[in-house]
Amino acid sequence: MATDQMAAPQAGDDKTMLLVDDDRPFVGRLARAMEQRGFEVRTAETVSEGLAALKTGAPAYAVVDLRLGLGNGLDVIEALRRQRPGARAVVLTGYGNIATAVNAVKLGAIDYLAKPADADEVIAALTRDPEIKAEPPENPMSADRIRWEHIQRIYEMCDRNVSETARRLSMHRRTLQRILAKRAPR
Incomplete structure (x- = not known):
């Protein structure tokens, strides 16, 4: 830039x-x-x-x-x-x-x-000048990171209730627990 x-x-x-x-x-x-x-x-x-x-x-x-x-x-x-x-x-x-x-x-x-x-x-x-297009990010988030961020956001919106989060994401509760236990992907 x-x-x-x-x-x-x-x-x-x-x-x-x-x-x-x-x-x-x-x-x-x-x-x-x-x-x-x-x-x-x-x-x-x-x-x-x-x-x-x-x-x-x-x-x-x-x-x-x-x-x-x-x-x-x-x-x-x-x-x-x-x-x-x-x-x-x-x-x-x-x-x-x-x-x-x-x-x-x-x-x-x-x-x-x-x-x-x-x-x-x-x-x-x-x-930025409105006539100039924004440049694409040099290091965009990976698809795994975007998915993880979305899951974290829903988890927080559900007051950290795993069962409710799993229901809203149409995901098995144990699968969600495994995802939440891991570190954030890069």
Whole structure:
């Protein structure tokens, strides 16, 4: 990638940013990384906190998780677009599909990144010229890793209940237990 795509906004630019994610350690790391790159960061962990933060002032940039504990991050994207049409927002998700990516873009997101995304990937997505296509990732996740990430997400959504997770995934309980006992694939 070209280095100009990875640079933080220039001195005169509005560098306000809202991060909305229910994964507290992740949002904390990303907030610190963005602050080190010159952004003024506010964080929220729920849709209602994100919407409240927008009422105090819509930021120039936003990074929003798609699935939040009590709602959908697309509600924050939509509200941001109404309050500040020129804002640049990126949707992050631990699992993605074409339908939600299209919906995110229709509601105003400029890009859709899979977790775990690092600060440089987020900045590249937020500052990329809309006319320039994103480059494919150098090290994409393997199919096994994507499957493992999906299983972990469903497992967490089911409050770590193996039986319920196995039922939702249409998988035998013992098979799921073996998968959960192994390390994450690369």
